[in-house]
Amino acid sequence: MKTEVVGSRALREDSWGKVFGQTKFPADVNLPNQIYGVVVRSPHPHARILNINSEEAMKLEGVAVVLTANDVPHNSHGVLFRDQPVIADYVRMVGDPVAVVGGETMEIAREAAERIRVDYEILPAIFDPEEAMKPEVPPLHPELQSTNVLYHLPIRRGSMEEGWAKADVVVEQVYKTQHVDHAFLQPEAVLAYLDERGHMVVQTATQYAHYDRGEIAHALGFRYSQVQVKTLAVGGAFGGREDISLQIIAALLALKTQRPVKMENTREESFYSHSKRHPMTMYYKTGAAKDGKLVAMQAKIIGDAGAYSSWSINVLRKSAVHATGPYEIPNVEIDSFAVFTNNPYTGAMRGFGAAQTVLAYESQMDLLAKKLGISPLEIRLRNCFQVGSITATGQELTSSVPLDQCLAKIAPYFRREVETP
Amino acid sequence: MMVIECIVNDKKYVLEVDPQERLLDVLRNHLGLLGTKEGCGEGECGACTVILDGKTVNSCLVLAGQAHNSVITTIEGVGNRQSPHPVQKAFVEVGAVQCGFCTPGMVLSAKNLLDKNPHPSDEEIGVALSGNLCRCTGYDKILRAVKLAAEEGK
Numbered sequence: 001m002k003t004e005v006v007g008s009r010a011l012r013e014d015s016w017g018k019v020f021g022q023t024k025f026p027a028d029v030n031l032p033n034q035i036y037g038v039v040v041r042s043p044h045p046h047a048r049i050l051n052i053n054s055e056e057a058m059k060l061e062g063v064a065v066v067l068t069a070n071d072v073p074h075n076s077h078g079v080l081f082r083d084q085p086v087i088a089d090y091v092r093m094v095g096d097p098v099a100v101v102g103g104e105t106m107e108i109a110r111e112a113a114e115r116i117r118v119d120y121e122i123l124p125a126i127f128d129p130e131e132a133m134k135p136e137v138p139p140l141h142p143e144l145q146s147t148n149v150l151y152h153l154p155i156r157r158g159s160m161e162e163g164w165a166k167a168d169v170v171v172e173q174v175y176k177t178q179h180v181d182h183a184f185l186q187p188e189a190v191l192a193y194l195d196e197r198g199h200m201v202v203q204t205a206t207q208y209a210h211y212d213r214g215e216i217a218h219a220l221g222f223r224y225s226q227v228q229v230k231t232l233a234v235g236g237a238f239g240g241r242e243d244i245s246l247q248i249i250a251a252l253l254a255l256k257t258q259r260p261v262k263m264e265n266t267r268e269e270s271f272y273s274h275s276k277r278h279p280m281t282m283y284y285k286t287g288a289a290k291d292g293k294l295v296a297m298q299a300k301i302i303g304d305a306g307a308y309s310s311w312s313i314n315v316l317r318k319s320a321v322h323a324t325g326p327y328e329i330p331n332v333e334i335d336s337f338a339v340f341t342n343n344p345y346t347g348a349m350r351g352f353g354a355a356q357t358v359l360a361y362e363s364q365m366d367l368l369a370k371k372l373g374i375s376p377l378e379i380r381l382r383n384c385f386q387v388g389s390i391t392a393t394g395q396e397l398t399s400s401v402p403l404d405q406c407l408a409k410i411a412p413y414f415r416r417e418v419e420t421p
Numbered sequence: 422m423m424v425i426e427c428i429v430n431d432k433k434y435v436l437e438v439d440p441q442e443r444l445l446d447v448l449r450n451h452l453g454l455l456g457t458k459e460g461c462g463e464g465e466c467g468a469c470t471v472i473l474d475g476k477t478v479n480s481c482l483v484l485a486g487q488a489h490n491s492v493i494t495t496i497e498g499v500g501n502r503q504s505p506h507p508v509q510k511a512f513v514e515v516g517a518v519q520c521g522f523c524t525p526g527m528v529l530s531a532k533n534l535l536d537k538n539p540h541p542s543d544e545e546i547g548v549a550l551s552g553n554l555c556r557c558t559g560y561d562k563i564l565r566a567v568k569l570a571a572e573e574g575k
Contacts, residue, residue: 011513018521019509019528021456021496028455185460185468185522185556235458235522236556267461 014233023233026189026204031260034191035064037253038109038263039246040099040116041272042091045307045342046125046140049089049118052099057112062104064257066116069098072252073221077244079211083141084308084345086219086248091120092140093307093344095272102253102261129304129339130281140307140340148340150305151313153320155334157392163296163331167287169371175284175360179304180277182349186235187270192250193260199226200251205234207241219248220255227251239348240274243310275310275347278303278338280319282360286329288368292382296331297364297392299323301357303346305338310347312338318353324392325361326403327383332392377414381407425489429454430498436485444483445469448495456496456525460554467553470526471495477533477552496525499532507570508532517566519557526553531567539574541567 017023054066069075069089076082088096099116103109126132132140132148139148164170191203200222206212209229217227234241246263253261265273283300301319305312320336349355369379384403390396426435429452436451448454448471457480460468464479471480472494500506508531511517518524527550534541534549541549546567555563 012516012518014521015513015516015518016502016505018518018524019505019512020499020501021454021525023521024455025458025522027459183556185466185520185554186458187460233522234520236520238556267463 025186025233025235026191027186027264029191029203029232030262031191031193034193034260034262035102035104035253035257036106036109036263037246037250037261038101038103038106038113039097039249039269039273040101040113040118041269042088042094042096042098042118042120044091044120044122044125045094045127046123047091047120048123049091049098050121051119053117054099056115056117057101060103060108060112060115062108063112064102064104064259065253066112067100067102067252067256071256072219074219077215077219077248078309079208079243079311079347080313081144081309082218083144084244084310086252093342095344096307097249100249100253102257106264125342127341127343129302129337129341132341133302133337133339140342141309144309149337150309150340151316151336151338153317153334153336155320155323155332155336155392157329157394158331160296160298160331160333164287166289166295168290169368170285170287171364171367171371172285173360173364173367175282175363177280177356177359179279179344179346180349181271182236182238182240182274184236184238184240187265187267188241188245188273189262189264190246190250191260191262192247192254194254194258195228199228200254201228201230202247202251203230203232204247205237205241206231206247207234207237207239212244212247215244216248216251220251238350239352242348243275245273272344275349276306276344277349278305278312278315278346278353278356280304280356282357284360284364286364286368288372288379290372292372292374292379294327294329294368294383297324297329298333299335299360301334301336303336303338303353304343305340306343306345307340308345309338309340310345311352312346315346315348315353319357321393322354323357323361325358325365326385327361327365327380328385328389329383329392334392377407377411423486425485427488427490428492430493430495438485440484440486442485443481444471444473444478444485444488444493445480447485447488448480448493454495454497458522458525460522465554466523467526467530468523470529470553472529472533475533477530479552494529496529499528506532507573508535508567511566511570511573512563515562515566515569517558517562523553523555527555527563531570534567535571535574539571541571543568546571
């Protein structure tokens with residue numbers, strides 16, 4: 001197929017501004033008379049706040065304001081559910097914001113933040129999702145679910161009994177992946193101010209400006225039309241800027257002080273203030289017949305949602321949908337769970353739940369090939385999706401399934417690799 | 422407060438600075454040279470790279486006082502739209518720029534390499550950029566851009 005677009009060379013117009021260092025990221029914008037905001041974050045994974053004493057902080061010259069949960073008009077935000085506090089009075093993870101300081105300089109704000117005394121009632125915390133999902137464990141979000149299981153997606157195809165009966169070889173393994181931080185190179189930064197109309201303007205780097213706008217409006221009690229989010233250059237995101245980080249807090253400071261507010265995370269603060277990739281525990285049992293054809297697969301996938309739901313439902317849905325990999329299996333039983341714990345909250349990150357399961361289903365393929373005495377390439381060629389294949393969710397693939405062509409292309413290189421000792 | 426003198430992008434400055442300030446703060450806050458970026462503040466990422474007396478440094482690890490009597494080049498002192506530096510041209514040409522946050526530091530590391538060693542080997546290019554992290558591109562195009570800039574300079 002010939003088009004004017006595919007295969008043509010195009011220069012990225014934005015590259016020029018970037019190679020000259022002219023492009024404005026949120027840390028690069030400032031306003032006269034701005035104050036600087038710094039967040040005090042919880043060192044405890046699960047705690048109730050008993051008291052916050054900001055007297056010593058307020059004594060410091062140049063401290064404009066200290067805000068706590070009581071200062072937030074509507075203290076919740078979140079992409080799927082508003083289950084995350086803007087400023088917490090009940091802490092569900094290390095890094096939850098518990099107070100915010102506004103100061104005349106960044107140094108004053110940081111010094112003041114250190115002087116704030118927070119009394120916590122430390123509560124028992126739970127870090128293992130398999131433990132957390134037990135019905136007798138108290139839920140972290142009783143308003144959402146009566147247990148810590150935020151989400152369960154079962155997928156069924158065919159008959160497991162028939163599938164296992166046909167299996168000549170079976171591989172059963174457990175796979176685990178870990179938290180991963182996006183570590184985008186530009187730490188979160190925000191400039192928030194009230195404009196001449198009294199509207200809240202928030203300049204930041206975000207993947208989701210219209211959602212940020214809604215959450216800022218909701219938390220502050222503004223109308224949507226009174227909030228403007230301007231996306232500046234985004235210094236990497238990879239999913240990590242799909243949730244709110246400092247946006248509402250900066251806007252709240254601007255509202256309370258009636259002054260422009262600048263906030264800039266250090267790298268350490270950045271790690272605390274955005275989501276992580278879901279760690280997953282994946283129980284896999286896969287069976288194949290002597291001819292190398294897959295006949296049955298059973299998978300239980302448990303994703304650690306951490307303290308807040310963020311995108312967990314969508315992520316674990318995607319894990320489930322991709323659990324067989326690009327292979328046709330007639331008999332399938334998949335159960336995917338997203339479970340609340342007191343770990344850092346997890347959300348969107350490159351692959352969005354599809355990346356973790358690769359480890360499991362591809363390892364299963366290699367192990368099955370070994371048991372069957374065929375090559376890892378051969379087992380994939382015999383099972384990969386083609387036009388007409390039906391996926392575990394019952395979708396018939398009608399076009400654009402070139403996996404066999406792709407494998408055929410790499411086969412010569414792959415064989416050479418295998419043959420070379 | 423203390424007074425330092427330095428030459429930044431061919432211009433001489435006498436600046437009153439707080440001894441606690443870093444060269445990065447001096448460049449960004451005193452001189453408004455915002456092309457120098459802060460990514461980690463601890464010398465890991467290289468986004469704040471500048472050339473100081475002919476050497477690339479992480480300006481977040483240089484105290485203002487250490488920059489006294491030095492000659493500094495920041496990204497603002499390298500090329501412009503009318504006459505881009507060969508490294509800048511090559512970065513655009515090859516598509517070595519994605520989010521752009523690491524780009525100023527990358528360009529300065531590459532420029533300083535080519536100033537000293539106009540025909541570097543692949544390994545020398547790799548070593549010269551080893552202090553600059555990129556989270557978007559995977560480095561391949563960046564290395565290719567530096568190679569292209571070196572070839573164009575021949």
